[in-house]
Every structure is written in structure tokens, then in C-alpha cells.
Amino acid sequence: MPTAMTFTSLQEDIRRYIERGNFSDTQVFDQIPRLINNAEREIAKDIKLQGFIQVVSSDLIIGTSVYQKPDRWRETISMSFGIGEDLNERTFLFARSYEYCRSYWPNSNLRSQPEFYADYQYSHWLIVPTPVQTYPWEVLYYELPALLDQVNQTNWLTDYDPVLILNRALMETFLFLKQPDQAAAWEAKYRGSLGNVDKQDLEKVVDRTTSRQRP
Numbered sequence: 735m736p737t738a739m740t741f742t743s744l745q746e747d748i749r750r751y752i753e754r755g756n757f758s759d760t761q762v763f764d765q766i767p768r769l770i771n772n773a774e775r776e777i778a779k780d781i782k783l784q785g786f787i788q789v790v791s792s793d794l795i796i797g798t799s800v801y802q803k804p805d806r807w808r809e810t811i812s813m814s815f816g817i818g819e820d821l822n823e824r825t826f827l828f829a830r831s832y833e834y835c836r837s838y839w840p841n842s843n844l845r846s847q848p849e850f851y852a853d854y855q856y857s858h859w860l861i862v863p864t865p866v867q868t869y870p871w872e873v874l875y876y877e878l879p880a881l882l883d884q885v886n887q888t889n890w891l892t893d894y895d896p897v898l899i900l901n902r903a904l905m906e907t908f909l910f911l912k913q914p915d916q917a918a919a920w921e922a923k924y925r926g927s928l929g930n931v932d933k934q935d936l937e938k939v940v941d942r943t944t945s946r947q948r949p
Contacts, residue, residue: 744899751907766907769906775878777928789872792873793868813851814872815869816870816871827851827861842864845865845866847863901920905924
């Protein structure tokens with residue numbers, strides 16, 4: 735039967751690789767969960783995967799121009815909302831800078847059909863024009879997956895790419911242990927895994943407007 739990675743098994747794998755971190759080695763034992771979470775955050779920064787895409791459906795509310803982003807939001811992919819007689823005709827909002835949106839629609843008390851959105855602080859969006867009615871609204875975005883812990887034993891990384899998170903977690907662990915040669919070796923393994931995942935994702939992901947290309 736194939737093995738599966740969990741938060742518990744990942745910690746045990748790390749202890750075996752580093753040959754440290756048992757219950758009596760409290761400094762390392764207590765640090766391993768933090769290092770795993772650091773690895774998850776860094777992976778989410780390094781790569782955009784279909785597995786990190788989430789969809790949220792809500793409403794644009796009449797007279798409301800500022801909306802809260804979902805928990806663990808990292809980057810917006812697209813926004814659309816429904817118009818027409820039955821509000822089922824989808825149209826997209828276009829991303830603009832905050833300054834552009836405020837200049838385009840300086841009086842938030844005036845209302846019309848929305849056209850643009852901007853990041854408004856890290857945790858909010860600004861929608862302009864201010865909605866003239868309530869519209870069904872859908873947002874696609876990249877999220878930071880729910881971090882692993884004793885309760886949340888698995889996530890997309892443990893289910894679909896356990897090698898990637900193992901390599902990154904070991905890199906973080908050897909950095910913590912101040913073993914730069916070992917950290918560099920695991921960083922090379924991590925970069926190799928990252929490149930393989932990115933290549934696979936590039937072959938199937940579309941940027942919603944054009945083919946996705948490497949920078």
C-alpha cells in the first residue's frame with residue numbers, strides 16, 4: 735500500500751534525516767513544526783500552482799466600494815460579476831492601481847456599474863465605480879494553503895507533492911542547525927523539485943488572457 739505524508743510523518747522524516755529532534759532534544763523538537771510552516775510559506779511565495787487556486791462567490795453590494803479579501807489570500811487572478819436581466823451574463827473587472835481607481839471614481843457616494851478593482855491595503859479590495867445595485871460576484875485567487883499542524887495533518891503539498899515540502903523543510907532545518915553545506919544541498923534538491931513542478935504547471939495553466947510564460 736502506498737505511503738502517505740502527514741504533518742506527523744513529515745516531522746518524523748525530518749528527525750531521521752538530521753538524526754536529532756527526539757523528545758529530549760527539546761530545542762530541535764520544538765522548532766521542527768515552525769520550520770515546516772516556514773517551508774510552506776516559502777513554497778507559496780516561490781511558485782503558483784493550480785492546487786493553490788481558490789474560488790470565492792459572494793455579492794457586490796449596492797453602495798459598497800471596499801471588500802475584505804479571503805483569509806490566506808496571496809494574489810488575485812480574476813474577478814467577474816453578473817449583469818443583464820437575470821444577472822447571469824458574466825463580465826470581468828479590470829485590475830488597476832489604487833490611485834487610478836480613486837482618480838477615475840473620486841466620489842464613492844456616486845454609483846454605477848463597476849469596471850475596475852485595486853488592492854486596498856493587504857486585506858481589502860477597492861471596487862469602482864461604487865455598485866449601483868447588488869451583483870453576484872466571483873473571485874479567483876492564489877492562497878497560502880492551510881498550514882500543517884496537529885489538527886490539520888494534510889494539505890495540497892502533502893497530498894500531491896510531498897517531495898517538494900520535504901526538501902524545503904530539510905533546507906530550513908539545516909539552516910536552523912547552522913549547517914550551511916547540508917542546507918545548500920537540500921536547497922539544490924528543492925530547486926530541482928520546484929522546477930519540475932513549475933514545468934508541469936506551465937504546460938497546463940493559462941493566464942486567463944494569454945499563454946503563461948516564464949519571466
